[in-house]
Amino acid sequence: MSFAVEVKTELCRVPLSRKCCIQAEAYGVLLYCNTFNAGEVRIVTENEAFAQRLPALFKKAFGLTFDRLPEGGGKQIFAITAPEKLIVVNQTFGSDLRALALHLNFAVVEETCCRAAFLRGAFLAGGAVTDPRKGYHLELATSHHSVSREVLALMRELDQEARAAQRKGNAVIYFKQSEKIEDFLTCIGAPIASMQVMNAKLERDLRGKVNRRVNCDAANLDKAVEAAMVQVEAIRRLDAVGTLITLPDKLREAAALRLAHPEDTLAQLAERCDPPITKSALNHRLRKLIELGKKP
Numbered sequence: 580m581s582f583a584v585e586v587k588t589e590l591c592r593v594p595l596s597r598k599c600c601i602q603a604e605a606y607g608v609l610l611y612c613n614t615f616n617a618g619e620v621r622i623v624t625e626n627e628a629f630a631q632r633l634p635a636l637f638k639k640a641f642g643l644t645f646d647r648l649p650e651g652g653g654k655q656i657f658a659i660t661a662p663e664k665l666i667v668v669n670q671t672f673g674s675d676l677r678a679l680a681l682h683l684n685f686a687v688v689e690e691t692c693c694r695a696a697f698l699r700g701a702f703l704a705g706g707a708v709t710d711p712r713k714g715y716h717l718e719l720a721t722s723h724h725s726v727s728r729e730v731l732a733l734m735r736e737l738d739q740e741a742r743a744a745q746r747k748g749n750a751v752i753y754f755k756q757s758e759k760i761e762d763f764l765t766c767i768g769a770p771i772a773s774m775q776v777m778n779a780k781l782e783r784d785l786r787g788k789v790n791r792r793v794n795c796d797a798a799n800l801d802k803a804v805e806a807a808m809v810q811v812e813a814i815r816r817l818d819a820v821g822t823l824i825t826l827p828d829k830l831r832e833a834a835a836l837r838l839a840h841p842e843d844t845l846a847q848l849a850e851r852c853d854p855p856i857t858k859s860a861l862n863h864r865l866r867k868l869i870e871l872g873k874k875p
Contacts, residue, residue, distance in 0.1 A: 584708040586764065586772040591628035591700050593768040595639055599699050605640035606672055608633075608701025608798035610681065610730075611721045617677045620659040622651065622704060629703050631657045636700075641667050694737060699767040701730065708772075709759070711779035717760045718753035720746070727752060739763055743848060795874035803844055810865050813872025822871065833864040 580588075587637045595601050624630055630649060634657075637643050641662050659665060669732035672684050688694045701719050709716040721727050725744065727750030734741055734752070740759060744751045745829070754760045764773040769823035814834045816822040824835060836843075836851050843851070849861040 582772070582775070583708050585775075586629040586708055586769050587626045587703055587706075589769045590773055591626075591632045593806065594799065595632075595635060597692065598639070599690060599693050599754055600696035601636065602640045602671060603688055603696040604700035604703075605636055605682075606687050607697040607702075608636070608704040609668070609672075610683070610723055610726050611701040611705030611719060613721075615681070615723075617665065618660070620657075622657040623654055624657075624704070625654055626703075631655075641671060645666060650844065652709075655683060655832040679777060680725045681723045682725050683733065685729075685733070688733060691737070694733060695766050695768065698730075698734070698763075702767055708764075711757065712783075713759075715757045715760055715776075715780075716753065716765060718751050720749045720751045722749055724750040726750075727776055737766065739766065804842075807841050807843075810869060811841050813869040814838055816872045817868065825872055826868075826871070830868060833861060834868055837865065837868075 597606075599684070605755065608622065608694050608832065609615045609620060612620070614624040620635065625666050634645065634648075635852075637645065637659075641664075643659065645657045646660045647656060647658035650655065672687055674684065689696045698719075701721075705720050707718050707720070707778050708717075711873070719727075719730070720729075723797075731741060731743055737784060741752045741754050741763075744753065750851065754763060757776055761773045761776050764770070785866065814823065814837060817826070817834070823831065826834070832852060836848050840848060845858045845861055
């Protein structure tokens with residue numbers, strides 16, 4: 580089951596209880612479905628849970644049944660074409676379905692609970708969301724451009740800061756940030772899906788930190804190995820020309836330890852000194868050996 584299917588399935592478990600919210604959800608479905616005009620309501624979905632919810636939703640919202648019901652699997656089509664039924668829908672929302680452009684009736688979504696229900700219906704009919712393990716994108720798409728602008732304003736009143744775009748003749752409202760997707764899903768009644776987005780982001784962030792740490796450790800290891808090779812080369816040069824034996828005890832000790840343990844880090848080598856010294860002190864001695872090794 581895809582993440583988008585999981586989200587819509589969770590949304591369809593929200594009870595159809597308050598009349599105002601039921602009508603608000605149905606309003607969202609109508610404004611974001613495939614066709615909503617004076618001659619027809621046509622809703623097409625492949626989501627089984629949404630298909631099961633629609634008949635009960637419209638029965639409770641309008642006291643109506645669909646004139647066309649799905650005939651099989653795959654794309655499931657619901658339609659209302661009877662003029663008397665379309666009049667009922669029109670009167671419920673005060674819409675003029677013969678107008679050139681539909682507009683959102685804000686009186687239907689006056690209450691906060693109704694706004695959430697409306698957005699839930701809009702997402703069920705015209706929404707999509709990406710699997711958060713692959714990326715962050717959630718959108719609502721409708722062919723009613725005026726409605727989209729008004730829904731965007733409605734969402735901003737709910738502190739849902741979304742963006743708008745045009746795509747293939749549709750008006751699209753979308754989110755690209757995980758936190759905003761989480762907030763939207765929680766708002767419309769999908770807290771479990773919201774938590775999945777949050778967990779996916781945490782996992783992605785953790786993986787990023789681990790990878791950066793591994794890369795950093797690898798780079799530091801490369802630097803340490805390179806530094807040790809330079810030190811060993813300088814010490815061998817001093818030994819070859821007979822200078823090493825003339826150096827102070829502390830420098831000869833550092834030289835002997837580095838030759839014996841070329842793979843050790845500074846911290847490990849400093850612990851081997853007698854008595855143990857700090858990394859800074861050992862580093863100073865090794866630098867001195869390199870400096871002496873460069874002299875002719």
